[in-house]
Amino acid sequence: MKDTELALGVLNDPVFNTGRSPFFGDLLPTRSAQVVLGREVRQALRAYEPAFRVRMEDAVARLPVASPWPVTGPDLVFRAAADLLLHPDAAPPLRRLMHRAVHGGVLVRQPRVWQRARAEVVRAGLVKATLAHVRERRRETGPRRPRDLLDTVLLACPDDRTDRAVADLYRLIHQSVVRNVGYALAWSLLLACLHAPGGASRPWPWPTDRLVREAARYRPMVWMVGRRVPRPLDYGGIRFPAGTILSVSPYLLHHDERRWTGPRVFDPDRWSRPDACGPYLPFSAGPFACAAAAVAHSMVGTAVDRIGEGARLSVPPSAVHPVVTDAAVPRPFVLHRTTAVLHRTTAS
Ligand code: HEM
Numbered sequence: 001m002k003d004t005e006l007a008l009g010v011l012n013d014p015v016f017n018t019g020r021s022p023f024f025g026d027l028l029p030t031r032s033a034q035v036v037l038g039r040e041v042r043q044a045l046r047a048y049e050p051a052f053r054v055r056m057e058d059a060v061a062r063l064p065v066a067s068p069w070p071v072t073g074p075d076l077v078f079r080a081a082a083d084l085l086l087h088p089d090a091a092p093p094l095r096r097l098m099h100r101a102v103h104g105g106v107l108v109r110q111p112r113v114w115q116r117a118r119a120e121v122v123r124a125g126l127v128k129a130t131l132a133h134v135r136e137r138r139r140e141t142g143p144r145r146p147r148d149l150l151d152t153v154l155l156a157c158p159d160d161r162t163d164r165a166v167a168d169l170y171r172l173i174h175q176s177v178v179r180n181v182g183y184a185l186a187w188s189l190l191l192a193c194l195h196a197p198g199g200a201s202r203p204w205p206w207p208t209d210r211l212v213r214e215a216a217r218y219r220p221m222v223w224m225v226g227r228r229v230p231r232p233l234d235y236g237g238i239r240f241p242a243g244t245i246l247s248v249s250p251y252l253l254h255h256d257e258r259r260w261t262g263p264r265v266f267d268p269d270r271w272s273r274p275d276a277c278g279p280y281l282p283f284s285a286g287p288f289a290c291a292a293a294a295v296a297h298s299m300v301g302t303a304v305d306r307i308g309e310g311a312r313l314s315v316p317p318s319a320v321h322p323v324v325t326d327a328a329v330p331r332p333f334v335l336h337r338t339t340a341v342l343h344r345t346t347a348s
Pocket of ligand 1: 021022023024034035037038041042045173174176177180181184221222225226282283284285287288289290291292293296297300
């Protein structure tokens with residue numbers, strides 16, 4: 001849906017936004033159960049932020065000078081968040097599978113048939129192992145204090161949910177962390193490297209917050225969200241039968257010439273000029289918007305800063321049109337990262 005006002009109406013109007021949100025679908029019985037789970041995972045992420053910072057620093061220290069992106073984005077986020085996703089004493093084989101999944105094409109729908117077939121094999125193993133571990137956790141007795149996001153999901157979930165539903169909820173949350181934060185990181189770095197005058201390093205030519213914000217405007221990873229029409233109705237002068245899905249594209253809304261000044265230009269400094277900005281919805285909008293938007297934004301900023309700290313970053317000229325499937329992710333590119341020490345060695 002291209003008309004900005006109508007699109008915003010789809011995301012905000014109670015007629016399309018009552019009952020349970022499409023993100024969780026029917027995995028939870030009520031909207032209030034969805035809200036509780038969203039709140040609990042947000043709080044768990046917030047509490048983990050200091051550890052995320054430290055672990056990201058460790059993960060970045062192991063980056064080779066030339067790293068393959070965008071997959072290194074989710075890889076780094078997985079390494080930095082691994083103990084939050086699954087506590088260190090829990091199921092090492094599952095943790096290894098989760099890591100393998102990052103590289104096995106499971107996080108986003110692959111554009112080619114053979115890639116999808118390969119990803120399906122990895123996904124099947126992951127689903128089976130996650131389910132087995134959920135069963136094991138549910139049999140545990142003793143004090144109920146969340147040790148990781150799986151415990152958070154289990155504790156927030158009504159007891160009548162099946163093991164399968166719990167496993168699916170956990171995979172949704174896992175994916176939100178690893179995929180969404182990871183690919184948002186990849187976009188921020190790619191765009192910073194392509195647009196920073198004289199090459200990129202920290203301090204960036206822009207405050208990190210503006211860089212990350214503008215990258216998510218220019219290339220929102222979630223490029224489409226949908227709302228179901230609950231009953232036959234007229235909207236925007238068109239009659240829709242019940243069950244129609246109205247799709248709203250954050251990408252199109254972020255590039256609306258009538259609402260943004262120069263939307264085709266990547267310009268982090270626009271965020272210091274509120275009149276240059278229009279409706280911003282990388283995290284969607286309205287009652288079903290992302291439950292962890294602020295903390296997710298801050299995690300991307302943390303990762304961007306740790307990677308740029310004391311290093312010079314560059315990418316060869318690269319295309320910035322996304323690969324679009326169920327998410328909009330950057331095309332493969334190589335990030336060159338040389339630290340100050342390496343620089344001096346190279347220069348002498
Ligand atoms: C940069 C990273 C992220 C992006 C771009 C993002 C984007 C989104 C979007 C667009 C939606 C709404 C979909 C719709 O309107 O139908 C959403 C929902 C949601 N996201 Fe995120 N997300 C991110 C990270 C996270 C993280 C890290 C978590 C928590 C682990 C999270 C948890 C949720 C939840 C729980 C919902 C459902 C909200 C509800 O239905 O009440 N997201 N996200």
